[in-house]
């Protein structure tokens with residue numbers, strides 16, 4: 001179900017909900033509300049017969065429905081696979097009450113497996129094992145990520161929305177498929193990942209791992225392990241940490257590009273401003289891969305199609321939604337660039353899994369390494385991080401001037417995430 005901005009209200013992506021709504025409508029349409037009926041004698045006999053039948057059948061139906069409901073609940077319980085999960089110590093089936101922290105692994109109605117992390121105050125995230133893709137991020141039960149109303153949840157297609165992991169390639173330039181294969185492959189939950197260099201304070205998380213399949217290695221012959229930790233802070237911040245290790249045994253270098261293509265949900269793209277990218281150099285994919293331009297001094301606004309990569313971006317930028325009075329703060333580490341994409345009206349119509357008007361309610365922005373691919377020697381590991389929070393827009397305009405942010409992060413390294 002989507003709100004008026006096209007953002008998912010429920011991230012069950014689902015058929016279940018739609019079926020329920022249809023059932024409710026059919027039920028209320030079938031009821032003779034307000035009808036006045038005059039009853040003749042034969043009709044009275046008919047009515048009393050019907051009443052008796054109804055009285056006899058009610059207990060039967062009640063027991064039938066209660067059995068159906070119980071069977072359904074049992075089926076739902078079956079798909080909550082045990083032996084998750086890591087951070088937190090909350091295993092499956094523990095504390096599923098509304099508002100209490102929990103972690104569960106379930107099969108969605110579309111047949112794909114997902115992990116749901118919940119914190120207090122309606123804060124939650126949902127991650128699909130397919131693509132290692134975060135598909136929902138809610139704060140106070142409000143959806144913050146955009147998912148297309150036409151998104152296909154059918155492998156091998158990527159899911160249009162949420163946060164796509166683009167690896168080992170970003171965009172169309174490279175030897176792998178467009179945006180790489182990570183978003184169209186099944187990741188696995190990793191119970192005991194190698195220790196992180198710095199300990200994370202956040203306790204609610206899930207660790208995923210992707211190893212290229214035999215099939216993939218034919219197109220892209222590089223041995224590696226790609227890890228992703230998706231973490232949720234009690235305050236609702238979403239933290240993505242990726243690690244890529246070159247596991248080559250024949251001395252081969254591993255070179256790759258990377259992006260967290262994040263579909264932010266916005267009220268109206270014309271009312272959105274991005275701060276922190278002004279004055280930076282950028283590549284404009286609409287004008288050819290290698291053309292370099294310099295952004296003017298003002299914050300970025302949107303009036304037409306945009307497909308850019310800002311180079312050497314500061315550790316924090318802000319996406320300000322004026323209509324919503326909400327600001328997304330995006331902090332990054334290990335990823336020098338920022339991708340910005342909105343297809344606008346014409347391109348949106350040409351994209352099969354995007355609604356014609358969807359472009360108004362989404363903006364893709366994400367930390368990336370595009371201009372200079374990351375190169376690892378055998379045994380080496382790279383770590384990249386993107387941390388996002390949604391705050392009220394009392395955020396000071398101009399606070400994210402790149403020079404000031406850089407200065408702030410030197411004086412206080414914790415602000416750079």
Ligand SMILES: O=P(O)(O)OC[C@H]1O[C@H](O)[C@H](O)[C@@H](O)[C@@H]1O
Nearest residue numbers: 171178179285307339340341364
């Ligand atoms: O349609 P997709 O493969 O998901 O790509 C969607 C968009 O993602 C990126 O931002 C690229 O720079 C764009 O060129 C591309 O159109």
